[in-house]
Amino acid sequence: MATEADGPVAVLPTPLAKAVIDPHSYAEWDGLLDTFDHIRKTTPVAKVISEESGLFEPFWLISRYEDVMRISKDNATFLNNPRPVVFSFNQAIEFSRAATGSNMLVDSLVVFDAPIHPKYRKLTQDWFMPRNLARIEDEIRALARRTVDAMIAAGPELDFVEMVAGPYPLRVVMQILGVPPADEPRMQMLTQQLFGGQDADLSGSGMDQMSPEQVVQLVAGAVKSFEDYFAALAQDRRANPTDDVASVIANALVDGEPLPPRDMAGYYIIVATAGHDTTSASTAGAMQALAQDPDQWARVRNDRSLLPGIVEEAIRWTSPVQHFMRTAAHDVEVGGQLIREGDWMMINYVSANHDPAQFEDPRRFDAARSPNRHLAFGAGGHQCLGLHLARLEMRLLFEALLDRVERVELAGEPKRATSTFVGGLKTLPIRISASTSAA
């Protein structure tokens, strides 16, 4: 029987394909959302092919909410292995294969499929569940309050990313992992090189246009530094176990064996990196939305029951993890296109979370949005391990901010990172009026 998928292959026109793979388009949020609106309407499942021969393997861009949800939930058909789980240039893949024998420089949780993935995930899953997090809630609250005190001392005008959205999630996750405060600047720099390798400021390269080769060198250097650091940390926690996540990973047994060194390093790296730049971006986005609408700040100050809705909407609205990649295990139809076994796919969370078929007026920040079944944390077997932590730390931070800050407004133009993978604001100038008494 003929199906829609027997029809012609939809290929994204070159300017749109360029916009999807160019990190600079992710720095221009409205333009990016316009691009995805157009793609969803015209070719919701379309091939992205490089104009420059050999730059990257063609992949399918999946832009509609319903398709991204379906792919995320079907982990048997849409695999994380063996192709890279993050969009990568051929040069990066070749470099990685030569250096490590794998298509990815880091083999972390997101790289594995069943049967190994659930076994690895189980090792730390309980640690990140609400029941365990309740144990450390007071510590996180105290940290949130200290961060807000420091921000107020730096005010009334300040960069919210530099003072709060950057350092606070970093400290939370490093405390959980067991990395001492003195090593946080190093962790921050390495994460930014890994995720923001294409951004002149975040990578520390000062270069606005980097060749794939330069990005690969930068990222490979960051991975090596991470690996060396975590090998020493694991050794210490095997000798002196504590109750931190570093000890859980260092002493874990899978099928009676410790994790191989590469998998262990990958585990540390994903917790250390996925755990803060993402939450920094959603925290900065929440503040941006509130600073743009001072009445909303006043409303939530008086009615804290609005806060969980603000946190959830900020996570959708910002979608800090902008995509992941999957590979088809067999021929399958998606959105009327025939995806062949082995084909590579980009599931785009920014586009899915701005799909008007799922979210009314998706560009509007609507703290009362209900339901708000966004895909910013993914779905299915790989759904974000840290989602309860991310929500908790955002809620505790905004409680502390609402207690101490009477009024907040924008004090300049916010700037976004140049990155196709994890993205968000890299600066957010605000002006605050601290309150003399708690709200």
Ligand code: HEM
């Ligand atoms: C707002 C903040 C965050 C966002 C938007 C976010 C987003 C995501 C997304 C989209 C995935 C992939 C899901 C999939 O493939 O279906 C993921 C996976 C993951 N995230 Fe998060 N994340 C956030 C915070 C955190 C935090 C705080 C941690 C702390 C440990 C964390 C750790 C992880 C880990 C370990 C994975 C891999 C899970 C697996 O493959 O089984 N994330 N996250």
